[in-house]
Amino acid sequence: MTNLFLGLAKGARRLRPASTRFSALRYEALVEEKVKVGPPDEHGNRRSIAPDLLLYSQQAENSLVLEYTRDSNPRRKNDQFNRYGMLNGSDLTNGRPYVPKKAAHSHDVTVVIPRRSLRSYEAYAKSEGHNFALLGCSPVRSSVSLSKAGSPFSVKEVDKIFSETTSLPEIPTGYFSFCQEEPDAKDLARKIGAHLIALLQEGVESVSIDEFCPACYALEWPIMGQELKQRVRKQTRVFLTAVQKTEIAKMHLLYRINAGSNSPAMWSIRNISEEPFNVQQSVWAHLFAMAKRPPQLELFD
Amino acid sequence: MQAPDDFTPVIQTRRALFNILEGQMRRGDDSDLKIGTGQVKTAVVEVDGYGGISQSDATAFVERTMRFGASRKRDTCTVTALDEEGFFQVIYSGRKSDFTIWVDTLTDPRYWLAFTLDRAEGFDRLLDRTAEGTKHFDRIWLWPQFLEREHFGGVVRGFGLWYDYNTYLSKLPGGFDDFGPSILKMQIWGGRGTWEFYEYLRQGYQDQVILSRILVKKRGEAQAYADENLSYAGKFVVKGNDFSLHHDTLNQLRTQYRKEISRVEAVGLGWTTLESGAHRLEGYAINIVPEGNFRIDVQAFKGYVFSGAKPFRLVGLPAEESKTRLVMDVVDLHMKTTMRFEIYPDLITIYLKKGQCGNSIARFYTNLQHYFGARFSVEADNGERFFDTAIDESISGAGERSQETPTGID
Numbered sequence: 001m002t003n004l005f006l007g008l009a010k011g012a013r014r015l016r017p018a019s020t021r022f023s024a025l026r027y028e029a030l031v032e033e034k035v036k037v038g039p040p041d042e043h044g045n046r047r048s049i050a051p052d053l054l055l056y057s058q059q060a061e062n063s064l065v066l067e068y069t070r071d072s073n074p075r076r077k078n079d080q081f082n083r084y085g086m087l088n089g090s091d092l093t094n095g096r097p098y099v100p101k102k103a104a105h106s107h108d109v110t111v112v113i114p115r116r117s118l119r120s121y122e123a124y125a126k127s128e129g130h131n132f133a134l135l136g137c138s139p140v141r142s143s144v145s146l147s148k149a150g151s152p153f154s155v156k157e158v159d160k161i162f163s164e165t166t167s168l169p170e171i172p173t174g175y176f177s178f179c180q181e182e183p184d185a186k187d188l189a190r191k192i193g194a195h196l197i198a199l200l201q202e203g204v205e206s207v208s209i210d211e212f213c214p215a216c217y218a219l220e221w222p223i224m225g226q227e228l229k230q231r232v233r234k235q236t237r238v239f240l241t242a243v244q245k246t247e248i249a250k251m252h253l254l255y256r257i258n259a260g261s262n263s264p265a266m267w268s269i270r271n272i273s274e275e276p277f278n279v280q281q282s283v284w285a286h287l288f289a290m291a292k293r294p295p296q297l298e299l300f301d
Numbered sequence: 302m303q304a305p306d307d308f309t310p311v312i313q314t315r316r317a318l319f320n321i322l323e324g325q326m327r328r329g330d331d332s333d334l335k336i337g338t339g340q341v342k343t344a345v346v347e348v349d350g351y352g353g354i355s356q357s358d359a360t361a362f363v364e365r366t367m368r369f370g371a372s373r374k375r376d377t378c379t380v381t382a383l384d385e386e387g388f389f390q391v392i393y394s395g396r397k398s399d400f401t402i403w404v405d406t407l408t409d410p411r412y413w414l415a416f417t418l419d420r421a422e423g424f425d426r427l428l429d430r431t432a433e434g435t436k437h438f439d440r441i442w443l444w445p446q447f448l449e450r451e452h453f454g455g456v457v458r459g460f461g462l463w464y465d466y467n468t469y470l471s472k473l474p475g476g477f478d479d480f481g482p483s484i485l486k487m488q489i490w491g492g493r494g495t496w497e498f499y500e501y502l503r504q505g506y507q508d509q510v511i512l513s514r515i516l517v518k519k520r521g522e523a524q525a526y527a528d529e530n531l532s533y534a535g536k537f538v539v540k541g542n543d544f545s546l547h548h549d550t551l552n553q554l555r556t557q558y559r560k561e562i563s564r565v566e567a568v569g570l571g572w573t574t575l576e577s578g579a580h581r582l583e584g585y586a587i588n589i590v591p592e593g594n595f596r597i598d599v600q601a602f603k604g605y606v607f608s609g610a611k612p613f614r615l616v617g618l619p620a621e622e623s624k625t626r627l628v629m630d631v632v633d634l635h636m637k638t639t640m641r642f643e644i645y646p647d648l649i650t651i652y653l654k655k656g657q658c659g660n661s662i663a664r665f666y667t668n669l670q671h672y673f674g675a676r677f678s679v680e681a682d683n684g685e686r687f688f689d690t691a692i693d694e695s696i697s698g699a700g701e702r703s704q705e706t707p708t709g710i711d
Contacts, residue, residue, distance in 0.1 A: 006582060011682040013588045013648060023682075031572070032579035054579075098579050142626060173620065173628050174586055174641035174652030175570070190618045194630040194639040197616060202436050202637040216639075218654050222572045223580045273433055273634075281609060284616050291618055 001068045001112055001137070002053055002180065004144055005029070007172040009055055014170040021161050027064070030054040031223045032098055035065075038086035049083050052180075056092075056103035062155045063092055063099050063107040072117045074124035084109045085130045106154035108133050115147055122149045135162060143169045176220055183232060189294035191216055192239045193287040196254070196269070200283060203271025206257055208264045209237050235294075237265050242295040247286055313384035318403050318416065323544035325418055326527070342424050343547070344415045345535040345554060347562075347660045349437040352410040356386060363404060367391045369434025370427040393427065400427065412441070412555045421538060428536070433614075436637035439660050441535035441558055442667040445675060446689045448512040448533060451557055453550040455529065459490035459516030460499050463533075463671050464509045472601040485509045490516060508595075508674040519546045533667060561688065562659040568681045571655025585682040587662060589649040589669065595676040596646040599627045603644070609634060612668045617642065633661050663688070 007015045011023030034048040041047075049065075056063040065087065071077055089104040110133045113121050118136035125132050134150035145167045153159040178187035195216035199207065213233050214221045224232065240254070244267070248254050251270075258266045272280050312318045322341045354362055364380040371378045371393050381390045387407025393400040400423055405414040417424050432439050448460075464485040485506065489495055495516075502510045514532045519541075521527075527541035529550055535558075539547045570584035591597060607617040607629065617629035627644040638661070641652040653662060666679055666688055679687040 010582075010585055011684070012586060013590075013650065013680075013682060014643075014645070019682075029582040030575075030579050031582075032577070098575075098577050142621060142628075170626060170643075170645070172586065172650070173643060174650070175582065177620070177630065177641055187620065190620055190630050191639070194618055194632050197632045198637045198639055201632070201634050219570060219572070219652070222574065277610070284609060288618055 001066075003173055003175050004168065004171050005053055005055060005064075005066060006175040010175075012172045014172060015168055018161055018165040018168065021157065025057050025062075025155070025157060026059040027055040027057040030056060030098060033225060035087070035091055035098060037083055037088075037091050047083050047086070049080070049087060054092075054098065056099040057155075058100050058102045060155045060158070061102055061105035062153075062158070063089075063103050064153075064158070065092075065107055065109045066112060067109065068112040070114060072114065072120065074117075074121045078128075081111075081125075081128065081130055081132070084111075084132070085128070108151075108153050108158075110135060110153075111150075112137055114138070115145070118147055118149050125150050133162075139171075142171055142173075143167065144171055174219075178217075178220070180220075180224070180228060183228070183235070185235060185294045185296065186292070188232060188235050189239055189291040192236055193291035196240070196243065197284055197287060199269045200253060200271070201273045201280075202269075203273070204269045206266050206268055208266040209233060209240075210264050212236060212240070212267075238295055239290075240265070240267060243287070243290060246290070248283065251283070253283065312390065312403065315385055315388055315405065318388075319544045319548070322416060322418075323542070326539055326541050326544060326547075339418055340421070341537075341539045341544075341547070342417050342419075342421055343537045343539065343551060344424065344428055345441050345551065345558070346413050346415060346428065346431075347439045347441050347658070348406075348411060348413050349658055351406060351413075351437075354410075359387065359406065360389070363389050363391070363406065366435055366438050367402075367404070367431060369438070370431040372426070372430065400424075402427070408552075409555050409559070412559060414551060421536075425534070425536065428534075432635055436635075439635055439658070439664070442660065442664040443531070443533045443535060443558070444663065444667045444688045445512040445533070445670050447557070447561075448515050448531070451554070452515070452517050453519060453529070453553045455517035455519035455527075455550075457496040457499070457515055458492060458518045458528070459488070459495055459514075459530070460512055461488040461514035461532075462486060462502075462510055463513035464511040464674060465672055466509075466674060469601060469605050469672060472605050473598050474601075481506060482509050485511070488514075508593075508676050511670050511675060513671065517550075519550065521546050533671075562663060564685070565653070565659035565662050565687055566657075568683070568685065569653045569655035569657055569659075584653075584655055585685075587651045587653055587687075588680050588682065589651070589666060589677050590680060591647055591676050592678055593676060595674070597644060597649070599624060599644050599646060603627055603629075607631065612672070613665065615665075635664065636661050 006029050008019045008022040009027040009029050011019045032054060034050050036046040036048050038047050051065045052068050053066040054063060067084065069077060087109060089107055092099045092104040092107065093101045111121065112135045115136035115138040118134060121134050131151040133153050136147040136149065138145045146162065146165055148162045177191060178184060213236055217232065244254050244256060253270045253272060254267055256265065257268045272283055312321065325339055326341050328339060348366065351362055360380060360382045367380060368378040372395060376393055376395045379392045383390055387405065389404045391402045391404055400419045402415050402417040428440055462485055466483040470483050489498060514530065517529045519527045519529060521543045525543035525546060527539055527543055527546035529547060530538040568585045568587065572580040573583050574580055606613045607615050609616040614634040615631050616634065617631040619627060619629050621628040625646055629642045631640050631642045633640060636658055638657055643650040651662065669677060678689065
């Protein structure tokens with residue numbers, strides 16, 4: 001979903017004409033772990049929301065606060081939605097100024113849900129008095145079909161775009177190359193495999209897991225939360241450990257240089273760029289095959 | 302450190318080198334030349350990570366980079382820092398002979414100049430090996446439109462074409478299509494009328510006429526001139542009688558190339574951390590768009606372009622694959638970096654990350670034209686176009702063509 005909205009905001013060619021119209025409004029994409037909402041409690045603490053994505057536009061004088069959920073029952077999300085209901089423009093600009101004041105002139109909490117749940121969410125929002133814009137999505141492979149319901153968007157053009165856009169056939173994939181909520185082992189393995197090939201073409205005396213991950217997931221790493229980073233880091237270590245136990249190890253291409261120590265895993269990676277082309281190809285093929293069937297995390301826990 | 306052999310001139314300064322190179326330029330390809338074939342060759346190469354490096358670390362950096370040019374592991378590469386800052390002599394010692402180049406890293410820390418009087422083929426191989434061996438070194442890639450528009454204030458006196466669609470065609474299920482010639486390679490070296498002939502060819506075979514080199518004659522004061530034979534990989538072979546004209550060309554080329562690569566890099570994608578701690582996405586994806594009726598056969602394209610072989614040197618792991626959509630995590634074997642590609646019959650989208658080298662895009666786009674034809678435009682998602690924008694007229698030689706008078710120098 002994030003790729004879809006980023007693609008719209010960035011004017012992704014594959015999402016035209018919707019992205020042309022949307023990007024003309026000059027929305028900027030923001031990721032923030034927590035936004036404080038509502039009044040402070042007796043201890044002075046405020047509640048918070050963690051939107052999946054914030055889009056703000058000074059030109060449109062509007063912010064879109066996006067929350068995605070697959071839960072078909074809105075009642076289970078009651079507490080969360082109540083907090084979203086408390087959000088006002090100043091929450092986006094006060095304290096830690098997330099968005100420029102002009103862009104907080106109006107805001108729309110936009111809940112993105114499976115299309116089949118649209119009616120129940122619409123009824124729920126009405127009964128609770130939440131002015132949420134609702135977008136029902138049916139992802140089919142690389143495409144998404146959209147249905148809009150709930151409150152209208154504050155900006156007429158945005159409302160028009162989402163009312164008129166019913167199908168987006170090819171969602172861009174490059175802003176987030178794996179799902180942030182539930183990273184797929186294959187998606188991670190492919191990225192690890194690609195980064196490992198890059199390092200094998202270069203040869204590095206040592207690379208620790210803490211150096212490998214930020215470089216491997218270069219675009220995603222800066223905005224990943226600690227929990228997700230730990231999870232991804234673990235999957236990466238498991239994959240590299242599995243690689244290390246295969247033919248690659250027999251060729252002395254990748255080996256642990258601090259096995260048995262408590263310090264973060266560290267490997268030495270040999271340079272294969274001067275090997276005959278067919279040798280390089282066989283190494284790539286081996287890693288491609290492993291990336292297709294990555295080791296399961298639980299087997300190593 | 303190995304002493305230079307008897308034929309290698311003792312050079313310590315740029316001025317001394319330029320004097321020797323100018324002397325060699327005057328001799329042209331006479332047989333009495335002492336070093337190699339004697340013609341002056343210069344290459345502009347792209348180097349990352351050298352800017353801001355301390356003088357004391359510079360020699361080690363150059364050594365770390367240029368050693369990959371040695372042809373075999375047993376050959377040696379000796380880098381000597383010369384008297385002037387950022388000026389080096391590099392000698393590759395093999396069993397049969399030595400190969401000497403001089404490297405100027407100071408005048409532009411990112412776009413170095415490499416000079417040699419040794420053989421052109423050996424020079425190319427050496428530069429290619431260096432590019433393959435280390436991630437921070439690459440040749441520059443002059444897309445055909447650059448060669449078509451940028452003549453450095455000179456007059457075009459020759460051109461080379463290189464188009465080879467044949468290999469890709471052989472991978473297509475239907476074989477040969479009806480796009481016209483599948484191979485068009487030629488070289489015209491001549492006098493007046495050369496460029497008119499090029500334009501004539503372009504009118505007839507717009508997609509297949511792909512410039513791979515140009516020969517430009519530059520004139521200075523009095524009878525001063527330089528004949529600059531420039532290949533699309535940024536290598537010059539120069540004759541004439543005035544080295545300063547060639548040096549001007551090098552600076553003009555670097556200025557234009559740097560400008561375009563910087564524009565590409567400016568749209569690299571990345572999250573910027575704001576004062577609030579929130580992250581904002583900057584940059585845009587880059588699209589290479591087939592023009593006209595040309596459509597990419599996604600599977601054949603994958604097999605050809607992402608095989609790891611030259612010229613593209615890309616390998617990819619598919620994330621999604623169908624007849625009409627291919628999503629890949631691609632390794633650029635030149636730069637040792639990864640990029641996300643999406644390939645459709647009517648579009649190639651590349652997600653260049655902030656900090657990644659724009660030279661990758663120039664290389665991909667240039668080679669794409671040599672092997673698929675002039676059938677593409679390059680545009681970021683924000684509408685900014687690359688590689689075919691108008692060149693700064695102040696240094697373009699376009700206006701001089703019609704004013705030229707014959708001199709008999711050719």
